[in-house]
Amino acid sequence: MRYRAEIDGIRAIAVMAVLLFHFFPAMFPLGYLGVDVFFVISGFLISSYIIKECDEGKFSYAEFYHRRIKRILPVVMLVLTVCSVLSIFIFTPSNLRDYSFSLLSSLSFTANIYFWRNGGYFGLDNSIEPLLHMWSLGVEEQFYLIFPIFMVLLLSKVKNKTYVFLTVAALCLTSFLACIYLIFKDLTAPAFFLLPARAWQFGVGILAAMYFMKNNTTHHKFVELGIIAALFLFFCIEFTQIPAGTVVSVMTALFLAKKFNTTGFLAFFFLNNHVRKIGIISFSLYLWHWPLVAFINYYVVEEHSYLVMTAGLVVTFGLSLFSYRWVEEPFRRDFSHKIVYGYLAMSIGALLALSGLVYSNQGHMVRNSPLVIALSDARRTHFYCALADYFFYQGTRACGINASADIQPSIAVLGNSHAQMYVPSLTRVFAQQQLAGVLVPLNGCLPTLDVNITSQCLNMAKINFAAVQADPNIKMVMLAMTWNDDRLVNADGSNVAEDKKLRLTTSVLSLVQELEKSGKKVLVVGPIQLPEIDIASVLSRKLKFNHVSEAEALQLLKKPRATFDHDYAVIINLLEQSLGARLLKPSDTLCDQEYCYLGNEKVVFFSDISHLSEKGTAALDPMFSKALQP
Numbered sequence: 001m002r003y004r005a006e007i008d009g010i011r012a013i014a015v016m017a018v019l020l021f022h023f024f025p026a027m028f029p030l031g032y033l034g035v036d037v038f039f040v041i042s043g044f045l046i047s048s049y050i051i052k053e054c055d056e057g058k059f060s061y062a063e064f065y066h067r068r069i070k071r072i073l074p075v076v077m078l079v080l081t082v083c084s085v086l087s088i089f090i091f092t093p094s095n096l097r098d099y100s101f102s103l104l105s106s107l108s109f110t111a112n113i114y115f116w117r118n119g120g121y122f123g124l125d126n127s128i129e130p131l132l133h134m135w136s137l138g139v140e141e142q143f144y145l146i147f148p149i150f151m152v153l154l155l156s157k158v159k160n161k162t163y164v165f166l167t168v169a170a171l172c173l174t175s176f177l178a179c180i181y182l183i184f185k186d187l188t189a190p191a192f193f194l195l196p197a198r199a200w201q202f203g204v205g206i207l208a209a210m211y212f213m214k215n216n217t218t219h220h221k222f223v224e225l226g227i228i229a230a231l232f233l234f235f236c237i238e239f240t241q242i243p244a245g246t247v248v249s250v251m252t253a254l255f256l257a258k259k260f261n262t263t264g265f266l267a268f269f270f271l272n273n274h275v276r277k278i279g280i281i282s283f284s285l286y287l288w289h290w291p292l293v294a295f296i297n298y299y300v301v302e303e304h305s306y307l308v309m310t311a312g313l314v315v316t317f318g319l320s321l322f323s324y325r326w327v328e329e330p331f332r333r334d335f336s337h338k339i340v341y342g343y344l345a346m347s348i349g350a351l352l353a354l355s356g357l358v359y360s361n362q363g364h365m366v367r368n369s370p371l372v373i374a375l376s377d378a379r380r381t382h383f384y385c386a387l388a389d390y391f392f393y394q395g396t397r398a399c400g401i402n403a404s405a406d407i408q409p410s411i412a413v414l415g416n417s418h419a420q421m422y423v424p425s426l427t428r429v430f431a432q433q434q435l436a437g438v439l440v441p442l443n444g445c446l447p448t449l450d451v452n453i454t455s456q457c458l459n460m461a462k463i464n465f466a467a468v469q470a471d472p473n474i475k476m477v478m479l480a481m482t483w484n485d486d487r488l489v490n491a492d493g494s495n496v497a498e499d500k501k502l503r504l505t506t507s508v509l510s511l512v513q514e515l516e517k518s519g520k521k522v523l524v525v526g527p528i529q530l531p532e533i534d535i536a537s538v539l540s541r542k543l544k545f546n547h548v549s550e551a552e553a554l555q556l557l558k559k560p561r562a563t564f565d566h567d568y569a570v571i572i573n574l575l576e577q578s579l580g581a582r583l584l585k586p587s588d589t590l591c592d593q594e595y596c597y598l599g600n601e602k603v604v605f606f607s608d609i610s611h612l613s614e615k616g617t618a619a620l621d622p623m624f625s626k627a628l629q630p
Contacts, residue, residue, distance in 0.1 A: 006260035007041060008279025009270035010252060014447045015282035016040055017235055019316065022293045023309045030235050035136050035246030036201055037231075038286075040252040043141055043205025044212075050148055051213060054155045061148065061441050068144055070340055072283075074331035075323050076137070077347035078107060079287045081128045084354055086295060092540050093363030095298075097129070100358040102131040103351060104383045105138070116193035117387070118380075125380060125537050125608065128298040133290035135193055142195045151206075165210050172203030179243050186444070186460065191243070201245065203252040219255075221264030227255050228266060248275035249288035284320035284328060292316055301541050370551055371601050375540035378604035382611035383423040385439060394467030398438040401422075402430035411437035411628075412468045414447045415609060419480035422525065422624070425617040426478075429624045438474075440464045446481050448507040451515070453485060465511070469518045476521045476628075479508065482610065483527035483568065483581045505571040509578050523627055526572055526585045529564045529596035534609040557604070558595040584627050589619050 014037035021031025041186055053059035080103060087099045098118070105114035115126070126132050158164050175196060182191035191197045219227075234247040260270060269275055276287070292312045296304060303481065358365060368376070385399035399486035401423055404411055411421050411430065413426065420441055430436060442464055445457030449465060452458040468474055488496040488503060496503050512522045537555060544549045548556075564587060575583045590596055599605045605616030612620075 004260065005276055006270045007045075007256070008276045008282075010037060010041060010273075011279035011282040012055040012275045013231070014041075015212040015278065015285050018286065019289050019313065022290060023313050024306070026386045028235070030244070031237055033235060033245045033248045033607075036249050037252045038136070038206070039139070039198060040200040040205040040249050041256070042143070043202030044209045044253070044256045045205075046144065046147065046202075047151065047206040048209040048213065050151050051155065051209065054152060059152060061152075064148055065144075066337075069344070070332045070444070071328075072137070073344055074340065075231050075284055075287060075327045076106075077344060078323060078327050079291065080131070080351055083291045084351060086291075087130065088354075088358075088365050090295065090298060091363075091378060092368060092372055092379075092544055093365075094376040094379045094536075094540075096358055096363035096365060098380070099130065100355040100363075102129060102134070104355050106131050106134040107348060109138045109141035111135045112142075116189050117384075117404075125534070127206070128294050128537070130291040130294040132294065133286065139195050143199070146195075147202070161210065161214065165207065168203055168206050168210070172207065175200035175203060176243075176246075178623050180275065183243060186456070194205065199411070201249045205256065208253040212259075218259040218260065219261045219264070221261045221266075224255070224261050225265050227251050228375050231255070258512050267491060281320045281324040281328075283317060284323045288319045288323070289313075289316045292319075292415075298541060299545060301547060303536055316618055338417050347362060368544065369550065371553060372544050374599070374602055375543065375553075375604050378607050378613040378615065379536035379540065381609055381614040382417075382421045382607040383614070383617075385420065385423070387439065393438060393440065394470055396440065396463050396467045398440045398467075401437040401439055402427050403438075405434045407434060407436040408473055409436040409438045410473060411435060411478060412471070412474045413437060413439045413478045413480065414464060414468055415442065415480040416444050416445055416447070416482060417441070418482045419447075419478070419525070421611045422480055422617060422620070424614050425620050425624050428618075428621055429628055435628065435629055440468060444487070446504070447479055448481075448504065450491055450510055451488045451496055451503055451507045451511060453487050454489060455491075458491060465514070469515065469520075474520060476523065477515050478523045478525065478526035479511065481508075483571065484530065501568070501571050502574070507621070509575070512579070521582075523582050523584055524575060524579055526575060526583055526587065527568045528586045528590060528612075529559050529598070531559075531598050531606050535598055536604055536607050536613065554601060556596050557599045561591050561594055561596055564596045581627075584623055586620055586623065589623055 014034035017028060017031040017034035017037075018026040021034070025031075028132055050059060050064070053064075084099075084103060087096055091099060096126055101118075102111065103565060105111040115129070115132060115135045151560065154164055154167060158167065175198070179191050179197040179200065182188070182197055228251075231248060233249040234251070235568065238244055239247075261267070262271065262396065292315060293309075296308060296312055300308065331343070358583075363376075365371075389399045389403075390397055391400065398412075400409065401411075405502065419444070420439060423439055426437065441459070442460055444453065445460055445509075446452050447461050447464065449458065449461055453463055468477055483501060483504065485504070486500050488500050490496060507525060512524065515522050533556075539548070543550065543553045568587070572583075572585065572587075587596065597605065599616075603615050605612055607613035607616070
């Protein structure tokens with residue numbers, strides 16, 4: 001295909017947006033949308049190639065995939081190998097175990113699915129995942145596997161290109177509506193990570209390619225300027241009513257749909273050799289930049305200076321120039337098939353062997369102190385319901401707890417992730433007492449009906465409440481939640497003006513009364529002392545890199561009991577007056593008269609900044625066992 005310099009200009013804009021977002025997030029808060037631009041460009045280029053080859057009667061699947069392999073895999077294997085070696089010496093055991101799983105998902109081009117199920121793109125701990133950015137390659141490779149087959153079949157069966165265009169447009173619209181639906185249902189993670197919700201972005205690129213190939217016209221210079229101005233504007237302004245990348249993607253497609261006006265206002269930028277060079281090495285820039293950011297975040301732990309991040313940006317460009325010159329270009333143009341596939345086979349084999357070694361050693365590849373290991377082992381061990389355990393439940397969704405064909409669920413656990421975190425303990429107690437239950441989750445929201453985090457949360461809480469209330473098999477409901485959220489709003493959307501903890505407490509008691517009206521016994525799990533930092537991740541790294549001493553780390557694992565009493569004694573007394581023994585107090589187990597404990601030198605009770613670890617819940621088994629006895 002004829003080289004279009006302006007595409008490298010768009011690539012340069014996209015990759016610099018991503019780099020600035022990751023190195024200096026406060027300066028460019030929507031820069032991650034540069035990835036959306038890359039999806040559109042991929043759709044444009046791949047469909048242009050396939051349509052041209054099919055029109056000439058010479059399309060070959062083998063040649064198509066060979067070109068993709070040479071273009072993508074050699075430099076990807078180099079980056080994965082470097083990251084893997086560094087991770088062995090830098091990471092704590094749990095981080096290294098997680099890295100090995102992310103490595104396997106990257107090698108199989110399912111990183112988007114892995115990170116969807118393990119924290120999402122904006123999770124607190126994902127800033128230290130060196131392979132997080134591989135999610136986008138997962139999406140692209142899944143597109144490359146499906147789209148050529150679909151497009152070749154479509155072109156062979158439908159000779160009229162107008163009908164082909166309309167078919168692609170209809171599929172684009174379907175994908176876009178699916179994306180909106182997922183976001184509306186508060187399923188933002190699958191909307192972000194999964195191909196069905198991203199396919200429309202490739203699709204608008206395909207539509208742009210079909211228009212370009214049929215019309216081959218040139219942009220008017222004012223229209224061209226308006227498109228690029230809108231592109232930059234929507235890198236800075238977000239409209240929550242539509243998916244974040246909508247306008248950026250459409251503007252990119254409109255720009256690609258016509259030839260660049262070389263006499264227009266933007267010629268100085270898009271025809272600039274330095275800009276083009278950034279676009280040409282954009283793939284290497286994208287691959288190298290995030291591991292550098294992640295390793296910096298991992299080592300420095302606390303907020304770092306602009307000087308450190310600027311140095312990281314400079315190193316990114318150095319590595320990218322090297323890998324483009326000595327890996328991307330030679331493997332793409334100079335080396336024989338035997339060299340290319342031999343290199344890939346050795347790289348993949350070595351990385352698979354390394355993953356197996358890490359797994360067999362449970363991440364213990366280098367020496368760490370027992371306290372670092374205890375902290376590390378607690379990290380991200382709070383409960384997640386497996387996808388296979390979810391089921392449709394009375395108009396919402398639920399997750400089975402000790403469910404089987406022999407035991408009918410009789411207990412519902414209702415609340416947010418702070419209800420979900422107790423499930424490991426409940427599973428053990430249910431098994432001992434021959435009980436079964438359902439977790440009805442509302443992550444990010446509270447179960448309360450008259451105040452909540454947002455108006456949308458109120459609506460979702462009402463749906464979950466109705467589901468539990470309508471189930472005649474549910475005899476007991478256990479409520480659990482965060483007790484310190486200061487974002488409460490009323491039913492009309494206005495902010496709660498009074499003391500938020502007290503207002504939440506009265507709302508919980510009101511919910512208890514509503515549930516009891518339907519004949520259900522209600523238990524409420526009270527507040528616990530939360531860490532001020534993500535101790536499992538942050539403190540383990542601070543200790544590993546000698547940012548704190550072991551004595552200082554142990555001191556940080558306990559908080560004065562007076563602090564907890566100051567924050568929660570009033571609401572605990574209020575709950576106790578109304579509920580009596582139906583109030584379960586984890587604080588009685590996790591605190592003594594002097595301190596509330598977050599862990600000790602052997603066991604850490606918290607997996608992150610607010611959730612109990614799997615081992616942390618074990619301390620609460622006696623509390624739940626006593627409460628659930630007939």
